[in-house]
Amino acid sequence: CSTPLLLLLLLVDQRRLSRPLPPRARTPPPVADPAQLPTHTAPDHLSSYASSVRLRRRTTGATYSPRAPAAPPCAEYCSPPPAADPAHPSISGRGSGCSHPPPARLRRRSTAAPRRSESLDPARPSTSGRGSSAGTHPSCPDHLSSYASTVRLQRRITAIPHLFSVARVEMSVSATMGVMKPLLGKLAELAGNEYSRLKGVRKQASFLEKELSAMNAALEKMELMDELDPVARDWRDHVREMSYEIENCIDDFLRKFGGGHAKVGFIRKTALRLKMLGQRHRIADRMEELKVLALEANERRLRYNIDECNPNSSYECNHNSSFVAIDPRMSAIYIEAAGLVGTDGPRKELVSLLTDTEKKLKVVSIVGFGGLGKTTLAKRVYDEIREQFDCTAFVPVSQKPNMTEFMTGLLHRFPKPPKLEIDESSQAQARGMQDIIDDIIKRLKKKRYLIVIDDLWDQSTWNTISRAFREEFPEDAKGSRVIVTTRVEGVAYGACYSRPECIYRMKxxxxxxxxxxxxxxxxxxxxxxxxxxxxxxxxxxxxxxxxxxxxxxxxxxxxxxxxxxxxxxxxxxxxxxxxxxxxxxxxxxxxxxxxxxxxLPLQLRASFLHLGFYPADCEIERDDLVRQWLAEGLVNKLHGRDMEVVANNYFNELVNRSLIQPDRTKCGELVSCRVHDMMLDLILSKCEEHNFLRVECNSEDMAREHGWKYKVHRISMNFSGGGAADETASGTIPSSMSHVRSVAHFGGSTYMPPLLHFKYLRVILFKISGEKTTDLTAISQLFQLKYLKVSVTQRIKLPTEIQGLVHLETLDLYCYQLKIPSDIVRLPCLSNLIVPKGTKLPKGIRNMKSLRTLDGFGLRWSLLEDIEGLGELTNLKCLNLVEGDVDILTTSEVVALASSIGMLHDLIYLCIHGTFFDTGDHLSSLSGPFRHIKVLKLCGWVMPGVPKWICGLECLSWLELNIMTCTDEFHALGELPSLVHLSLWLDSIPEDSAVIFSTGLYPVLETFRCLSKYDVTACLAFEAGAMPKLRRLGLQFHKDQWGGATPVGLEHLLSLENISVDITCCSLEVEDK
Structure with missing residues (x-):
């Protein structure tokens, strides 16, 4: 019988929730005469705020009347506004009377219980601080008390979205206000249709719109100033931290109430409403506090004339254009600079020092001020003479290196000698320094080595490194060389063992x-x-x-x-x-x-400072940066524009301004960058100034955060100590870090930050090593998480369910083994899914319509229905199917795969890597499947010939094909206008056949590789004018098939720089032809 009784009670509660609440008993103030009310001239947003405060504090309560008529004029129930307070001109003395909405607009639900701090006993005073003694005033009509209590609860329970429903104001994402843009987006979301059931007072809704807009305009002016006076700087910092607080409060609201319960049953829905009532009260109180802070901040802006600041510049970039390309002069300019600092004089002088006949170890120091080109010169010399040595390594040193990690990394640069037992696992980090040094000495024994130690900062670091070189046996000396670059004269002198002739000073x-x-x-x-x-x-x-x-x-x-x-x-x-x-x-x-x-334009500043996330001398992937910027809301949302395109424009703009340096290119496009160490110093100083990012290298750094003035919003950690050091770091997480929204961890430490401590996390980036399994089960509680990239050497443990991560956009995991939760297909915003090679496709992948990148999955263990489901992912831009071993697919699976690929018309990158049997001609029969594809790698798909549709891909720049024999379509490939890289695998080569590359074909091709187990040299011929820009030629064939011939017409390849010939296990390379 308990179940029917429970249903009855819930039904009664549900009906009560649909009616206004009986008012809280309060003693009303005297009713004022309307004629005596003063006239006020305050702005609307201030008067609205003042009237709401007066209403909350001065309305009276009485018996609830279910049939309350319309509200009477304000004079019947509102007191006159208080006299102006000169100490607080923003709140008192500015109201313009009551601005209550009509009762017809109110829809209430609540409980009948009074607050704990208030009493229904008339003789007992209220402790809430919001009214006088409790009781029922005889002169107050029932409908007035009902209306007043309804207004109070309307405001406290459901007006949260409208308190902060601001217009879609387009704001730049500056360093100071990197939070403002995502904050306004969430406010607009709260004012959208999804929350239309929560209606409130419109005038209160316009309050923050006007306040934040005015403050943002002042902030943008201040961002363009070189120097700020202390008052303006303090105001800026206060507004910045207040904005973070407002967003965190909204996040709490969205977490608890944003999902809705449309599919929840009546009983559970009612129970949830009762449970959340107290939480709504708490959030409403917090929002009220923040609202007062915003009002006070704006008043300070007016009082101190913050708006009167004059910006020094108004530089803008062309981010509104459809596409910002990297200036083609950028790569050339760094090559030019390298040529200038490494001109014949300095380069020859260093080469002469390093290649003399001295058999003992020689250390040469390059010393000079930062930015002179020490690293550039050392790299040019290193590349020139490295072929003369058995072992080589070019290793940068950070300013505060962890020597155990550094020496372990140096150890792995050298090949392991045969029959030598050396622990290469992550346990090497737990060993003593002397053990690691001993292993390095063993690997370098009887070897002639060349090692560059780049950017050495202090003598103690060199004393540790040099122990691996000093202790070699004299009889093993073979003329090894070490190059050290440094800014410190004393370090340069000590590194070369006090030999002045071995010091080169940069000019x-x-x-x-x-x-x-x-x-x-x-x-x-x-x-x-x-x-x-x-x-x-x-x-x-x-x-x-x-x-x-x-x-x-x-x-x-x-x-x-x-x-x-x-x-x-x-x-x-x-x-x-x-x-x-x-x-x-x-x-x-x-x-x-x-x-x-x-x-730098304001919209680029936060993205630029975000580079401080990465340690010095680190290669930074372009895609990672773009996705992190998007996850943090650092990219302006432009109407009708793809956000990824805008973010890529930001990256290109930073390259064009030389704020980041180009590093690695792929398929003719820049895919990674680096930050000069002096530029990184500037970034970190700006990050500290704007409280944008904190960098912690050890537990002592973490402990100092206890005394930091502001809360930490982004943190980059490099704990590399391991063991006790990790436990110490774990115990030093200060309370100021509970509001962290982005966390990065680099290095060899096994320390795992307490993710549950950071409930506002949006971005997680871990690149760590260690033998422990990385436990990520806590991420299921991170409601705001948008970006997760973890790269580890061992396993990753994910939670069994992750469907609660409704905002997750990127999941990028690199590890030994991985089991993906089955409910991953329910993540509505997941755009990028990158997993370890050969991972099984999740069941129901056809439901992941938002995917743009799918990388690492294999087909060997995947279901046929999931292979077919790939064709429904029509938003895919990048598809990379990789299999570690031979993929054994049935004919039906091959047909399903070909059909699915043919439906993905928006692909830009397609790679199918492996070995597929019985592939037939299924791909060749496709009719123009891709419109914008740039990279096409079909290495594992054996086809009878070149598919005709490939010859119409005008954007194609990289092509890899595996075909059965030579065909006439080779000539059609030569007409592709954008083709830069071409690799062909030939399963057979008919006798007396030749592939002739005619004049004018392949106009922009730079790399051509032809591979077969047969003699490819006998079937290739180049006419004069063919492949005019070819720089690299690669040939591969079986040693038993080579007849000793060479391709005909090699002399016509006028731009050729490198020929690489792979004859089974033998390799021959010829450079600088």
Whole structure:
């Protein structure tokens, strides 16, 4: 009988929730005469706020009347506003009377119980601080008390969305207000149709719209100023932290109430409503506090004339254009700079020092100021002489290195000798330093080695590193060499064992080389520049002091302007210090780099500072950056524009401004970058100034956060100690970090941050090593998580259910083994799914309509229905199916795969890697399946010939095919206008057949590889004018099939630089033809 009784009670509660609540008993104030009410001239948003406060504090309560008539005029129940308080002009003395909405607009639900702090006993005073003694006033009509209590609860329970429903104001994502743009997006979401059932007061809704808009306008002006006075800086910091608090409060609301319960049954829905009532009260109280803070902040803005600040610049980038391409001069300019710092004189001098006949170990130090090109020169010398040594390594050193991790990494750079037992596992980190050094010595024994230690900072670091080189046996000395680059003269002297002749001091560029580098970056040519800029450019170059980094940075800043205006050049010249050319200092170089930041458009600043997430000398993947920016809301949302395109424009703009340096290209596009260490110093100083990001290298750094003035919002950790150090770090998580929204962890530590402690996390980035399984089960509680990338050497443990991660956009996992939760197919926002090679397709993958990237899955163990389901993922841009071993697919599975691929018309990248049997001609029969594809790799799909539809892919730049024999379609491939890389696997080569590459074909091809177990050299012929830009040629065949011939017409390949021939296990390479 308990079940019917429970249903009856819930039904009664449900009916009570649909009616207004009986009012809280309060003693009303005297009713004022309307004629005596003063006239107020305050702005609407302030009067609305004042009237709501008066209503809350002054309305009276009485017996509930279910048939309350319309509300009477304000004079019947509102008291006159209080006298103006000169200490608080923002709240008192500005109201314009009551602005209550009509009762017909109110829909209430609540409980009849009074608050704990209030009493229904008339003789007992209220402790709530919001009214006088409790009781029922005889002169207050029932309908007034009902209306007043209804208004109070309307505001406390369901007005939250409308309190903060601001218009869609387009704001730049600056460093200070990196939170403002995502905050406004969430406010707009709360005001959308999904929350239409929660209606409130419109005038209160406009309050924060006006307040935040006004404050944001002032903040944008302040961002464009070089220096701020203490008052303005304090106001800026206060508004920034307040914005974070408002967003966190909204996140709490969305977490508890945002999902809705449309599919929940009546009983459970009613129970949830009762449970959430108290939570709504608490959130409403917190929002009220934040609202008062916003009002006070805006009042301070007016009081201190914050709006009167004059910005120094208003530089903008062309992010509104459909596409911002990387300036093609950028790659060339870094090559040019490398050529200048490594000209014949310095390069030959160093090569001579390193290649003499001395058999003992020699250490050569390159010393010079940051930005002179020490690393560039060392790399050029290293590349030139490395072939003369048995073992080589080029290793950077961070400013605060963990020596155990560094030496372990150095150990893995050298091959393991046969029959030598050395522990290469992650347990090496737990061993003593001497054990690691002993292993390095064993690997280098009887070897001639060349090692570059780049950017060494102190002598103690070198003392540890050099122990691996000093203790070699004299009889094993074979003329090994070590190059050390450093900024510190004393370190350079100590590293080369006090041999002054082994120290090379970097010199700045001369006048002509500086001018050449400068004008090639700005105009693309040394000679093609207006004469009116000759004099001022000479003055700018003089102030750059011949430092390549300074020259490229300033030149890129000027090149970023669409028009060349002399006034702008003069402004840059005047901003540069006068003493830097004579006495280069770190502060002087930082001021030069700071100019680029000052002139950086506001919408790029937060994205630029986000680079501080990564440690020094780290290769940063372009896709990772773009996805992290999107997850944090650092990219402006432009109407009708793809957000990924806008984010990629940001990346390209940073490259064009030389704020990041190009690193690795693939398929003709830049896929990664690096940040110069001096630029990283600038980034981290700006991050600290704006409380944007904190970097922690050990438990001591973490402990210092206990005294930090503000809450930490982003943290990058590099705990590499392991063991006790990890436990110490775990115990030092300060309370200021509970609001962290992005966390990164790099290094060899097994320490796992307490993810449940960071309930507002949006971004997780882990790149760590260790033998322990990485436990990520806590992520199921991170409601706001949007980006998760974890790269580990062992296993990853995911939660059994992750469907609660409704905002997750990127899941990128690299590990030994992985079991994906089955409910991953229910994640509505998942766009990028990258998993370890060969992972089974999740059952029901056809439901993942939002996917744009699918990478790493294999087909060997996947179901036929899931292979068919791939064709329904029509938003896919990148599909990479990889199998570690041979894939054994049935004919029906091959047909399903071909059919699915043919339906993915928007693919840009397609790779099917493995070995498939019985593939037949299923792909060849497709009719123009891809419109915009750039990369097509069908290595494991054996086809009879080149499919005809491939010859119509005008955007195709990278092509890899496995075909049975030579066909005439080779000539059609030569007409592809964008093809840069071509790899062909030939299963057979008919006798007396030849593939002739005719004149004019393959106009932009740079790399051509032809592979077969038969003799490919006998079937290739190049006519004059064929492949005019070919730089690399690769050939592979079985040693028993080679007849000793060479391809005909190699002399016609005028741009050829490298020929690589792979004859089974033998390899022969010829360079610089």
């Amino acid at each position: 700045p560029l001369g006048e002509q080389d500086s001018k050449r580098l400068f004008f090639r970056r700005v105009y693309g040519s040394e000679d093609d520049h207006p004469s009116r800029f000759e004099e001022i450019s000479a003055e700018i170059l003089k102030k750059c002091g011949g430092l390549p980094l300074a020259i490229i940075t300033i030149a890129s800043l000027l090149a970023s302007r669409p028009q060349r205006i002399r006034d702008e050049w003069e402004s840059i010249r005047n901003s540069l210090g006068t003493q830097f050319a004579v006495n280069p200092t770190l502060d002087g170089m930082r001021s030069i780099l700071n100019l680029s930041y000052i002139h």
